[in-house]
Amino acid sequence: MKYSIFSLARNALSYHERWPLAWRSPRAKSRYDVVIVGGGGHGLATAYYLAKEHGISNVAVLEKGYLGGGNTGRNTTIVRSNYHLDPNAHFYEMSLKLWEGLSRDLNFNVMYSARGVLNLCHSPADIDAAMRRGNAMRLNGIDAQFLSRDDIARRIPNLDCSPQARFPIQGGLLQPRGGTARHDAVAWGYARAADARGVDIIQQCEVTGIRVDNGAVAGVETTQGFIAAGKIGLAVAGHSSRLAAMAGIRLPIESHTLQALVSDPVKPVLDTVVTSGAVHFYISQSDKGELVMGGDLDFCNSYAQRGNLPMIEHVIAACLALFPSFGRLKVMRTWGGVCDMSMDGSPIIGLLPVKGLSMTGGWCYGGFKATPASGWLHAYTIARGEPHHLNAAFALDRFERGEVIDEKGAGPTPWAH
Amino acid sequence: MLLIPCPWCGARAQIEFTYGGDATLQRPAVDATETDWVQYVFLRDNPAGAHQELWQHSAGCRQWLRVSRDTRTHEILESAPAVEASPGDAR
Numbered sequence: 001m002k003y004s005i006f007s008l009a010r011n012a013l014s015y016h017e018r019w020p021l022a023w024r025s026p027r028a029k030s031r032y033d034v035v036i037v038g039g040g041g042h043g044l045a046t047a048y049y050l051a052k053e054h055g056i057s058n059v060a061v062l063e064k065g066y067l068g069g070g071n072t073g074r075n076t077t078i079v080r081s082n083y084h085l086d087p088n089a090h091f092y093e094m095s096l097k098l099w100e101g102l103s104r105d106l107n108f109n110v111m112y113s114a115r116g117v118l119n120l121c122h123s124p125a126d127i128d129a130a131m132r133r134g135n136a137m138r139l140n141g142i143d144a145q146f147l148s149r150d151d152i153a154r155r156i157p158n159l160d161c162s163p164q165a166r167f168p169i170q171g172g173l174l175q176p177r178g179g180t181a182r183h184d185a186v187a188w189g190y191a192r193a194a195d196a197r198g199v200d201i202i203q204q205c206e207v208t209g210i211r212v213d214n215g216a217v218a219g220v221e222t223t224q225g226f227i228a229a230g231k232i233g234l235a236v237a238g239h240s241s242r243l244a245a246m247a248g249i250r251l252p253i254e255s256h257t258l259q260a261l262v263s264d265p266v267k268p269v270l271d272t273v274v275t276s277g278a279v280h281f282y283i284s285q286s287d288k289g290e291l292v293m294g295g296d297l298d299f300c301n302s303y304a305q306r307g308n309l310p311m312i313e314h315v316i317a318a319c320l321a322l323f324p325s326f327g328r329l330k331v332m333r334t335w336g337g338v339c340d341m342s343m344d345g346s347p348i349i350g351l352l353p354v355k356g357l358s359m360t361g362g363w364c365y366g367g368f369k370a371t372p373a374s375g376w377l378h379a380y381t382i383a384r385g386e387p388h389h390l391n392a393a394f395a396l397d398r399f400e401r402g403e404v405i406d407e408k409g410a411g412p413t414p415w416a417h
Numbered sequence: 418m419l420l421i422p423c424p425w426c427g428a429r430a431q432i433e434f435t436y437g438g439d440a441t442l443q444r445p446a447v448d449a450t451e452t453d454w455v456q457y458v459f460l461r462d463n464p465a466g467a468h469q470e471l472w473q474h475s476a477g478c479r480q481w482l483r484v485s486r487d488t489r490t491h492e493i494l495e496s497a498p499a500v501e502a503s504p505g506d507a508r
Contacts, residue, residue, distance in 0.1 A: 239465075241461070241463035242463075252460055252461065301463065301470065309418055310431065310432050399455060
């Protein structure tokens with residue numbers, strides 16, 4: 001059923017009790033052309049674009065839990081493409097362009113809101129770096145705008161722009177087309193659209209092994225039995241190392257916990273995404289009214305999907321240094337997700353050194369915004385057996401070739417990006 | 418919060434420590450092959466389970482520890498000096 005004002009009106013007449021399920025829950029077949037491991041945004045997007053762009057619909061998406069229950073449901077929903085290095089700029093800009101048309105493409109409201117992403121500058125060095133990055137973005141055709149302290153004070157009245165602030169604000173780099181999207185809707189929208197094109201979505205099905213015959217994948221062992229497939233795509237960021245190890249591959253990745261939290265909901269007080277690199281903090285207000293914020297990693301390897309209080313305290317301290325008026329709010333909920341922290345801070349999207357096996361992962365802090373382009377390019381790579389020019393730079397072998405994409409210039413330390 | 422047992426100071430809160438990463442990495446010889454260096458610099462086992470890792474008691478005795486910790490539960494299984502030394506050496 002196409003969602004529209006008419007289907008809404010028709011279902012209102014039956015008190016919204018007869019909406020069809022958004023996707024089927026079929027039993028897994030014994031063989032597929034392509035198996036995608038991971039039913040988050042990236043896996044579901046990969047399956048959707050395989051069916052839509054390449055006509056490959058004999059595809060299964062295997063999810064060990066429920067759809068979007070991993071990092072898709074645990075991020076801070078920020079969407080942007082304000083990167084300096086060319087491969088990142090081109091890749092994330094492709095993603096942002098897909099975001100702009102995604103609700104229409106999927107016939108599902110992903111609530112993409114171009115409310116702007118503002119990176120604050122607190123020092124002359126911050127301003128130099130922001131100017132340099134902003135100029136690089138504009139040369140790459142991406143919108144960027146430098147704001148003075150007075151511009152920022154006018155736009156965001158509750159941000160402490162006074163000279164007495166703990167971290168005085170001297171300016172900021174704004175990407176007006178950046179913003180937020182509804183994270184759950186992204187998983188549900190891709191799931192529904194992929195299902196409509198014939199993709200089987202299998203939940204509660206954990207992959208326990210990858211069968212490799214003569215250097216090529218033959219299928220996956222799962223908690224629901226063996227499923228044969230000539231091509232397997234991994235979209236399991238957080239656990240990429242575990243899945244790759246099933247095929248005998250070591251990755252340049254460590255798994256770390258990243259926490260986030262929300263305040264209790266209040267009336268609209270913040271209509272832009274605000275970030276500060278100096279204190280590593282980012283905040284936005286959800287449509288429900290909660291202030292959604294996050295900061296750094298917990299800084300030790302973890303698969304636990306939960307973190308510790310010192311980082312929560314750090315995030316709140318940063319929040320109150322920038323927005324003193326938020327001190328009267330209460331923390332409603334905190335949670336943690338497991339991030340693939342790659343060795344250069346950039347993702348890995350491409351073929352792995354076992355025939356028929358590919359991955360999209362290594363997202364560090366920033367996988368959500370990449371979801372559409374990650375799925376699109378992963379699908380292209382699976383269908384064609386070779387990377388698209390937009391993800392060629394994100395190949396796994398870039399590390400041994402010395403062509404790392406180190407946006408932050410932090411060196412090979414996975415928790416420094 | 419992790420409570421990390423320091424062999425010199427006893428159990429102390431995580432915020433006194435700085436993480437040093439995977440303790441199993443062995444720095445290759447200067448003339449080792451490029452593959453050895455790629456493995457050392459970039460590749461990690463990243464286990465889900467017991468992880469051997471380095472911590473420095475940076476806001477305490479400043480000694481380096483080798484800690485075994487379960488990455489699925491955060492349970493600390495073992496803690497010992499990173500280098501062979503008796504606890505008396507630090508005093």
